[in-house]
Amino acid sequence: MNTENRYQRQLQLTGFGKEAQKKLAMAKVLVIGAGGLGCPALQYLAGAGVGTLGIVDFDTVSLSNLHRQTLYATEDVGKLKVEVATKKLKALNPEIEIVPYIVQLNNQNALEILKSYDIIIDGSDNFSTRYLVNDACVLLDKHLIYGAVMRFEGQVGVFNLERNNLKTNYRDLFPTPPDAASAPSCNDVGVLGVLPGIIGTWQASEALKIITGIGMPLANKLLTINLLHNSFYEFQLAKNSKSEMEMPKDATALLQFNYDWFCNKAYENILSCKAFDQLLKQQKCLIIDVREPNEMPIITEFETLQLPLSRFSESIADKTFNNTVVVLCQSGQRSLKALELLKKQHPKLTAFSLEGGITQWKKSH
Template sequence: MALTDDQLDRYARHIILREVGGSGQQRLLRSKVLVVGAGGLGSPLLLYLAAAGVGTLGVIDDDRVDLSNLQRQIAHGTADIGRPKVESAAAAIARINPDVTVIPHDQRLTAENAADIIGQYDLVADGTDNFQTRFLLNDACYFLKKPLVSGAILQFDGQISTFKAHEAGDNPCYRCLFPTPPPADVAQTCGEAGVLGALAGVIGSMQGVEVLKELLGIGAGLSGRLLLYDALSAEVRTIKVHREPGCPLCGENPTLTGLSAHQGVMK
């Protein structure tokens, strides 16, 4: 498809990049990305993907906007309190780029609906705040052969990686780093431990960069690397991560063979 005059103006700063160009912008416009969670990470991620011209954005979240969200969840405003987050996020996206198609999923991701929802998209971005959903996403994306760009934040620390263990080579999955979820009484959420609001913008925006790189096929992605950001020390470091032969999902003798392993766990 040819870019319109308005699109040539809107995406001019992309098009003059040698790594993107007109063909890359057209590729973005044809792309479909699912963002899981419209909160701290999902907000900047959705807004930047919309501004970049990703043609179809799915957003799944069953939560409503709360006053306590507004310290970091920039897709929502005071007038949105009580509104479904997927509706508020869709309205914010429309204000930025009305050409983007938004598919709201006002529900929780579960083992029962994961395959149907994720199967509609080219790539998934994880902006969740709980380990159960994070593990479900990892496993579903592996079975469905979808790249997963994952981000997490807590207090002053953030991390990002890309998981595509379905591809050949030394590409680990999330379970290669963490084989099983931590006990519920150990794992903390931002609501329990706190989080610096602007940190969500940093990590969510960096996720957006990695999503665009994956869609465009440019640069060095984060598959096989875990990027760690310490806001208090202003330090960024990257750790090499390898595929784990004993991984229960993508290892040599996997014990997880389908989403049925999650039945009764996701509620």
């Protein structure tokens, strides 16, 4: 197949040309997460001719993914995202290499997976993975392209890329994890389908600029986009004196670092799905669902008391609780806030938040 014809429209760009295309062919980019951000990033990087694309994801396609993860179709529901993505990306561009990693990234495998790549694109949707990826990139000296979305607003930035004697990382932006109870995910509050497409494509654009040397990457900057108001804000980042306080200093420290605990250390009363099942068998707990009434999925496996978080404080003010209480929501974040309110009003109550929410519990059954 004629390679020059495939890439003709970018080859004819002033300042791009054959040398830039050769750089793309030699480049290796790892995309973490084949979801809302990863899908568009992968599609455009494959189309552009990035020589090696790695994909890390262990999840399967669900119907609720399809409004924003346009790499997949209805017929792909239930299939592994990495396998579907690999097949479709090879069909898009058979001249490049796709390396699938059907694993959950953790501190035991991160350094081994990331070390072979030039640029890392973080398309994850949780803080523990973001901190892990950042720390691994710092230790390996890899450029990291960050993206995040929620509701109608998205963020993109480039970390660990030196410009003007400055090299910032994710911990300079967030030295400590944001309060999980006040930082809901898309599972909890939703996202406009086109937004991940825009941010993921922007991440791909940053990768192309870094690889080819064209333009000005968002090094040491954070760009925020609000689709409702058509607003764009660019923030200059600086080194944060607190950023290195808890960061692992070497590979051994990273292997020993507990990222889940680090990102949820303010919450000791988090109940695993397995422990929750044990409580269900004993039939000695009250389960409170703090989701709004119209949220899916519907729970039919056990009885719940519905007390939406928006009215939670007044709802529990006059209540008496005789059993252990388990609070749940969609993903385990709003339930943390509800648990905090519950313990404040009933300090002696034995209460827990269900880890991962009803979404994770249903996946495990």
